[in-house]
Amino acid sequence: MKLKRFKFTKKRVIVLAVVAAILLGGFFISRSRSKNDVAMTTVQRGTVKEELILTGAVKAEKHAMLSFPTGGKISWIGVTEGQKVIRGQGLVSLDKTVLNVAYQQSLNNYRNYQAAAESALDSVKDHSSDETFAQKAIRTAAEVVRDNAYDAMIAAKYNLDNATLLSPFAGIISSLPFGNPGINVSGADTIVEVVDPSSVYFEVDADQSEVGSISVGQEVVIILDSFSDKEIKGSVSFVGLTPKIGEAGTIYKVKVKFSDVKSLGNGTKVGMTGDARFILSQKENVLYAPLKFVNTDKNGKFVNVGKPGNRVNVGTGIEGEETVEITNGVSEGDTLYD
Template identity: 45%
Template sequence: MLKRTKGWLKLKKFWAIVIVGILITLFISRQGNNGWAKGVIQKGDIKEELTLSGVVEADEHIKLVFSTSGKIASVDVIEGQKVAKNQQLAKLDTTLLHADYERAVSDLRDAQSTVDRALDSVKNHDKDESFTQKETRTQAEVARDKAYRNLVKAQQNLAEAVLRSPFDGIVSQIVDIKPGINIIYTQSFIEVINPETIYFSVAADQTDVSKITLGQPADIVFDIDQDKSYSAEIIFVALTPKLDETSTVYKVKLKVAEVENLVSNIKVGMTGDANFTISEKANALFVEEKFVQQDKSGEYLLTGANKEKVNIETGIEGDGVVEVIGNVHEGQEIYDQP
């Protein structure tokens, strides 16, 4: 037992010496640079990028509802089916609606006959029509006008009992409702989308929106497939801020060049990032951002072993680096104050 204890103590002493040695080495190294971070001025291509997050949307995308409640008579399409503009998608039972329509037609004929009779009674009395005759004629004409409006309403109700596609597209979703089931007019029933109108929507704040323009290219990377990027370009920049946002942001729409490939992999509602190149420059001198110092006189670098102050101007800002312009050169040593 005593031998094992002595061995353990020797092992602890060994590791203590190692740790102390490491600490001394780090201390000496830090003292050698006095805590200054060292770097060099580099030369190469630099570009400033802007990344905006967004979501896939479509200009022609709608969730259809009936304008009136009723019983489903037929569902004439299936999910995934291509449909044409004005094609019938579904229909309500029109038994009662037809009865209302026929009643409105009869009421209008009856009201018109009353008007004809009233007009016949005042025929050739344009200048001496009595008050009673005028009252009778006016009442008949008012009744006829009401009957006509009721007929128009009955015709409209019949037309709205048929659900039609407002554009060419694909039926993307149908609520699980069968013929014979009652549906209320506020309930979404069939969803239709035109894949050719799919776009990527981003929101840019008032600083970022000033950096982008119509036709500007971008690369879009979707969250579900970050190994692939899609080429796109800006097709719309809003002139007014979005109404549903608490801050001042503007809607920007991007059209993807490979829209057919996009539709097969990406769906409405999916999210991603649009990357824009704001500016770029070849053979530029640049440094890490932390090496750029600033005082009342402007921006500067600390160069050489003597940490000489050299005034500069900064240009394009890249990913953690910034272009430097002035009396400096590639490979020049620079320092960051501790």
């Protein structure tokens, strides 16, 4: 088989030369850009905050999930989701027909066993000193049956008395899973949820290495994930004295009170997550720079001033999440290179 000889024509040579020029030009442009892409910043004067950032969620001191003590059929619903309610207001009721029958039957049983117990006691009333074991067994059995009947009557009365759910405090109906009468529910079902918006707070968990830096009254800045561009001011209202039960490590509960609950508006909801920034220390009118421009090696901390590689040793003070105080070595307005 003959190999086909490739013949360079003038046109092909020109095309190859153009392609080579483009590739070579791209190489030098890339090198030029890489040199020009060195990050830089300037030393500024202002406030530096040392912060502890913990993740948490919005909760409410007054937050109730109400259910019936027993099952039954819903006969009446007196509220709707989003409705304001007052303390003691009726919310939802069960059909009381079956509950009332159960109570009346338990009352009748109690009367019956009470009479039987009185008869047993009457038969041994003159034998307190010589009561036989058989007589004692009969008397005790009658008393036990009577007492059990009494307990059953109390339980039936409790179920009847609590067949209507009442709001435990003034608030808003936040959830009503069963919105229509006629639905059968069990004692395990949450029937209605009530929240007092004025009682919301932010809760975080702090481990044993962090909780020592937190104290009641300490200023906090909260940023919710749903409103990442909005800072909400608050202060620590409670720090747990004992670890939380059920946690893997030594974790303490910390509550943060919002400085102005009314300013939160309707957008802030129970369950929303976010970060709480606890201000541990703060300095004003100091020189600072972004953390990434301050380098560390065996000889200490340094920055590159004026141009890349021009090392200047510096001293540092408090360190924030993104910036660090510079105590010496540079002046305000100096240009730093990464």
